[in-house]
Amino acid sequence: MLQGLKGFAQFISVERGLMVFMIAVGAAFLIGETLAWSSALYLGLIAFCGWSAVDAINNIFDVDSDVLSDPFRAQFTKKLGRFGLPIAAVFTVLSLALGAVTLLPYVLLFIALGIGFGVLYSAPLFRLKDTAYKPIVNVTVGAIPVMIVAAFFNVFSLNVLTLICLIGVTTSINSLWEDLADFASDFNRGSHTITVIMGFRHGLIFAVIMGYAMIPLAILIGILFELPIVYYAALIGLASLMTIRIYRNRQILLNKDKEDTGELFKLGKILAKDFVIVAIVFTLALMLSSLFKIIIL
Numbered sequence: 001m002l003q004g005l006k007g008f009a010q011f012i013s014v015e016r017g018l019m020v021f022m023i024a025v026g027a028a029f030l031i032g033e034t035l036a037w038s039s040a041l042y043l044g045l046i047a048f049c050g051w052s053a054v055d056a057i058n059n060i061f062d063v064d065s066d067v068l069s070d071p072f073r074a075q076f077t078k079k080l081g082r083f084g085l086p087i088a089a090v091f092t093v094l095s096l097a098l099g100a101v102t103l104l105p106y107v108l109l110f111i112a113l114g115i116g117f118g119v120l121y122s123a124p125l126f127r128l129k130d131t132a133y134k135p136i137v138n139v140t141v142g143a144i145p146v147m148i149v150a151a152f153f154n155v156f157s158l159n160v161l162t163l164i165c166l167i168g169v170t171t172s173i174n175s176l177w178e179d180l181a182d183f184a185s186d187f188n189r190g191s192h193t194i195t196v197i198m199g200f201r202h203g204l205i206f207a208v209i210m211g212y213a214m215i216p217l218a219i220l221i222g223i224l225f226e227l228p229i230v231y232y233a234a235l236i237g238l239a240s241l242m243t244i245r246i247y248r249n250r251q252i253l254l255n256k257d258k259e260d261t262g263e264l265f266k267l268g269k270i271l272a273k274d275f276v277i278v279a280i281v282f283t284l285a286l287m288l289s290s291l292f293k294i295i296i297l
């Protein structure tokens with residue numbers, strides 16, 4: 001039973017679903033500027049269901065390539081067989097139904113757009129995840145939940161647009177790190193992701209640079225929304241941990257004489273896992289900071 005639950009959790013990528021949930025909840029506190037727990041949790045549930053639908057679709061079409069990058073998930077997806085698509089359909093209908101209950105057309109529109117981008121990302125006819133456009137499409141993973149919240153509260157100020165940009169960039173950069181973990185399977189099936197085009201080493205360095213590039217934007221969000229000191233402390237802590245990890249492995253990263261060695265691939269996978277954790281912790285810090293701001297005020 002535990003193996004089944006683990007497989008299902010990986011089938012819908014529940015850890016990223018929780019990240020999307022926290023994005024929506026945190027955005028609800030920031031944009032609504034009130035401790036509206038019911039609305040925040042409701043919007044978080046919409047985002048979680050939408051993500052679960054999109055990722056289930058992705059994993060159904062990725063089952064063969066996942067044999068290399070995530071064999072356990074691939075095995076579970078194969079075991080689901082024809083039940084995979086109905087599960088994705090249930091989450092799709094559930095997210096749209098929850099959006100329809102709000103009676104707000106733009107909320108429903110943004111949910112539909114998010115699912116639509118998910119289909120473009122994964123479906124064989126389009127398969128944008130195998131192209132250099134993948135990070136652009138992945139902007140929607142973070143941006144859409146915030147847009148749903150903005151539509152719910154009918155607030156589209158400059159601050160909100162900046163928040164949409166930050167969260168979108170975060171999930172876009174996260175996709176670069178995912179490409180590092182999936183490099184072998186992407187390369188074998190002839191994908192043209194940025195990492196494959198640039199080569200593993202240059203793709204890894206590019207992902208590191210982009211990770212640092214989002215720090216000024218994250219600081220700007222803190223200033224615009226007047227977030228408490230705990231937000232900046234979390235930001236500094238996460239940046240420091242990643243910097244220490246990169247500094248300790250600088251020779252592997254920068255030594256061009258060992259192009260695409262086993263050590264380099266191992267480092268890439270480690271950093272990819274680290275960045276997923278960083279993204280989740282950053283999202284949690286943003287959500288808690290948003291909550292603390294309201295409680296303090």
